[in-house]
Amino acid sequence: MTERARELWLDRVREFAQTRVAQAAAAWSLGAHPSPDFYADAAQQGLFGIEVPTELGGVGFGFAEKVLVAEILAAADFGFAMSVINTQNIALRLSISAPDAVKKRFLPDLLSGRTSACTALTEPGAGSDLAAVATTAKSSGDGWVLNGEKSWIINGRHAGLALVFAQTDKTAGLSGLGAFLVDCSSDGVTRYAIDSGFSQTSIGTGGFVLSEVQVERDKLIVPPGLAFRTIMEEINGARVYVAAMCCGMLDAALETATSYGHTRSAFGRKLKDHQAWRQALGEAETELAAIKALTAEATRRIACGQDARLAATQAKIAAVEAGQRHLPVLLHAMGAEGLRPEHCLARHLGALQTAALADGANALLKQQVAKLSRPTIPTPEA
Ligand SMILES: Cc1cc2nc3c(=O)[nH]c(=O)nc-3n(C[C@H](O)[C@H](O)[C@H](O)COP(=O)(O)OP(=O)(O)OC[C@H]3O[C@@H](n4cnc5c(N)ncnc54)[C@H](O)[C@@H]3O)c2cc1C
Structure with missing residues (x-):
């Protein structure tokens, strides 16, 4: 993309943030939820695929453009900015690390804003101290079985997909953690919203309980040792x-x-x-x-x-x-x-x-x- 095209793209993002997002944000701060058309409009600007290569359907920019978009969106509403960037980050992670079939299955929904996604590390008993992550992933037949709970997760209340960090080997400490792509509509996933004195609706904070959740082998997106x-x-x-x-x-x-x-x-x-x-x-x-x-x-x-x-x-x-x-x-x-x-x-x-x-x-x-x-x-x- 030329410098001129990049500037025009950023102008469109500014326009979207300063008109649509800034105007709706007052209602969100009082508890209203962003309607699905906000995510569709964000997708139209390419905001869920800022760093995703163009051949996979993204915009093909780099980290610097993501930072600019984060600043522009947060000036209007921090929660919406975080929500969009967190889905973008999962699209990027899949574009880098997932097998082709997984990319093909999930990227179109993420890039079009039909599905939101989250990165789930924090648990009721593990925040700053990531070594305390207690969610487990056990190898079983042709995949993995996950058990545990994640809380205070951006997009957690509506995410269709979660990149869940789980312990595969309790004796291995942090290097036993793996990152698994969990379809949040799977059997055994129970989602809940987390509200607070500061409205959490546009950031979508929530959590989920994972009870005997089956995850196919190709959904181990980042293996233990690397995760x-x-x-x-x-x-x-x-x-x-x-x-x-x-x-x-x-x-x-x-x-x-x-x-x-x-x-x-x-x-x-x-x-x-x-x-x-x-x-x-x-x-x-x-x-x-x-x-x-x-x-x-x-x-x-x-x-x-x-x-x-x-x-x-x-x-x-x-x-x-x-x-x-x-x-x-x-x-x-x-x-x-x-x-x-x-x-x-x-x-x-x-x-x-x-x-x-x-x-x-x-x-x-x-x-x-x-x-x-x-x-x-x-x-x-x-
Ligand atoms: C709105 C929101 C969105 C979030 N989104 C996500 C998300 O998308 N994904 C995700 O995985 N997590 C998410 N989190 C969780 C966030 O990462 C944690 O809140 C953070 O890691 C801190 O953990 P904690 O809240 O459990 O606090 P704790 O770890 O319990 O810490 C409590 C306090 O003690 C202090 N403290 C802890 N240890 C020490 C120490 N050794 N020395 C000095 N002080 C210490 C901390 O600074 C903090 O002030 C989100 C949180 C919020 C509020």
């Missing part, structure tokens, strides 16, 4: 697009608050003409520029195949925390008006709490930054 390494690489990429989503949300909040300052008057002047009122916006703009630079560097490293563990982790920590610092201040800068659901601020503030947990809780990521930054301790001169 843990593969998912850690994916999570590293996810930290970067989550950072980009936080940039998108802070950008949208700034845009909203700034526009409001041009229309609302207090004490005989527009809010924007009060020096003290502008200071909060200036501080947020400065941090937005800093987190965009960190995110761009992490994106560049991944796109070039360089080690991006430190850059990705730092980008995610900084972007989440910048959002958490500035969103309450920007919300306050709009007075009571900021709380209305048709503005993005309260919704994005809630979403930032989710961003702080997804793809590595920030508290744990800081420990990782300390380890990765200075791996060797200089020996003091004798």
